Amino acid sequence: MSDMTFDHKECGSCPIRHRAVCARCEADELEELDAIKYYRSYEAGQPIVWSGDRMDFVASVVTGVASLSQAMEDGRTQMVGLLLPSDFLGRPGRDAAPYDVVAVSNLTLCCFRRKPFEQMMLRTPHVSQRLLEMTLDELDAAREWMLILGRKTAREKIASLLAIIARREASLELTTAGDGMDFELPLTREAMADYLGLTLETVSRQISALKRDGVITLEGKRKVVIPDYDRLQIETGDDTDGGLMI
Amino acid sequence: MSDMTFDHKECGSCPIRHRAVCARCEADELEELDAIKYYRSYEAGQPIVWSGDRMDFVASVVTGVASLSQAMEDGRTQMVGLLLPSDFLGRPGRDAAPYDVVAVSNLTLCCFRRKPFEQMMLRTPHVSQRLLEMTLDELDAAREWMLILGRKTAREKIASLLAIIARREASLELTTAGDGMDFELPLTREAMADYLGLTLETVSRQISALKRDGVITLEGKRKVVIPDYDRLQIETGDDTDGGLMI
C-alpha cells in the first residue's frame, strides 16, 4: 500500500467528481472535499480491509477493480459486490467494515476521511440524497445478483457476468451500444467462480462452451470480444428488453 | 385490497412510530406523518404491486408478511426480499417499483403518500439519515442472503432461514435469547423454495431431516419449535458467534 498524489488536472477527471459523490456539488463543496481527500494504491491481490475492521475513510474507485466478499470458516467464499471505477466504497455512519475488501487488480482509490465527510453530508442535503441513491442502486444490483445465484444455470451465470461487465465498460466509455464490444476481463477464473457461486472448473468449461458456440471470442486469456451483444443477452436468460440501461 | 382505519391507540403502536421512519421524530413530525398516512389490507397471495408499476406511496408493514421477488419469463422466480412487521417498503425518489411485491400472508400496511413524504425527508435530515441506515441494513441482509444462495447446502439454507425468522421474531417480541423459541412459519414450502433457490420438494425433505435429527420440532405444518437455538445456529454453517444481534 503506497500513498500517492495526483496533480490537479488528474484530480479534475477523478470519477468522484462526476459520478459518485458530487454529481451536483458546487465549487466550494469540491474545495472542501479536496481538503479531506487523499489517494491510495494497492496491488492485485492485496487486502484493503477485513470484515470487522474499523474503517476511518470512504472512497471512490479511480482505476482497477475491488471485490467485497464474505467467507465461511471452512473456506467457502462468496463475492457480494464488485467495485469498478467510479463505484463508492464504505458507509458513512458505520464504524466497522461488514465484508472483506480485496484489490482484484491493481487499484487506486480516492479516499475521504470519514468524520469530516459525514459532517459535510449532514450539512449538504444533496450529498446524502446522492448517497441514498447510490445505496439503492447497490441494493438493486445485489438483488439482480440474487436471481443469478439462486435460479440461473452455470451458462446463464457466465453470460450474465460478461453482460454486466460489458455494460459497465460501455457506460463508462460511452461506446456506441451496437455490436462488436470488447474488454479486458478484470477477474481470474477463481474470482468469477466466487462471484457466481460456481467452481473455477465450471467457469472454465462454460467459457469454453460459449467460445465454441460463437457467443464470445477470446484473445489471449483475458481479452473478451463480444461480436453480438444481443446474442449474449439471450444467453443470460433475462428479459430480452436488450437495452444498455444502467 | 380494502382500506381500513386504526384508532389512535393502535396507530400509536404502529411499528412506523418506533422502528422504521421516525425513531427520532418529534411530536409535530408525527402529526405531519399522521396527515399523509392511511392503512391498507391485503389477503394472502394478493399482489401489491408489479415490477415496473408506478408506486405513489411508501409504507411500513404493520402485520403479516410480504415478499419482493423477481421472475424470469420461463417461470423461474427468486425472492429477493422478505418484509416482516416493522420493515419498510418503497423507495423515496423512485417512481417505478423494481420488483413484484406480494402479500405472503394476510397483511396490513401503514402507507404514506410519496410526494409529501419526500418533501418531509428533504426538510428533516434525521429522516433521510434513517432511510439511509435502513437501506444499508437491507443491503447487508441482501448480501448475507447472497452467501446463502451461492455457497450453502440445502440443509444449511433451511437452517439459515429458520434462524433469520427466529431472530426477527425474538427481536420484535423482546423474548429472552435463550432456548425454547417457537414461532408460526409465515411461508409456504414453495415460498421458502423461492427464497432459498431450491425446489419445494427439497425444502420439505430438509425440514423433515432437521425434524428427524431433533434440531426442530413441528406442531402441525406451520408452527416451528426450536429447542436449542445454538444447535440451529451451528447447522447454518455461519460463524458460531451465536448472539441475537440484528
Added chain:
DNA sequence: TTGGCGCATTGACCCAGATCAAGAATTGCG
C-alpha cells in the same frame, strides 16, 4: 534455455439436489 510457478483447460467420475410421480394430511366450503 530451462525450470518453476501461477493460471487455465480438460477429462473421468460422483453426488446433492432437480424432476417426475404417487399419496397423505390439512384446510376450506357447501
Added chain:
DNA sequence: CGCAATTCTTGATCTGGGTCAATGCGCCAA
C-alpha cells in the same frame, strides 16, 4: 359433516455441476 382443493411428504430416478486429477500455457528469473 363430507368432499374437493390445496399443501405437504415421500419415493424413484436423472443430471448439472462438483470433485479429483492430469495436462497445458505463459511468463519470469537464473
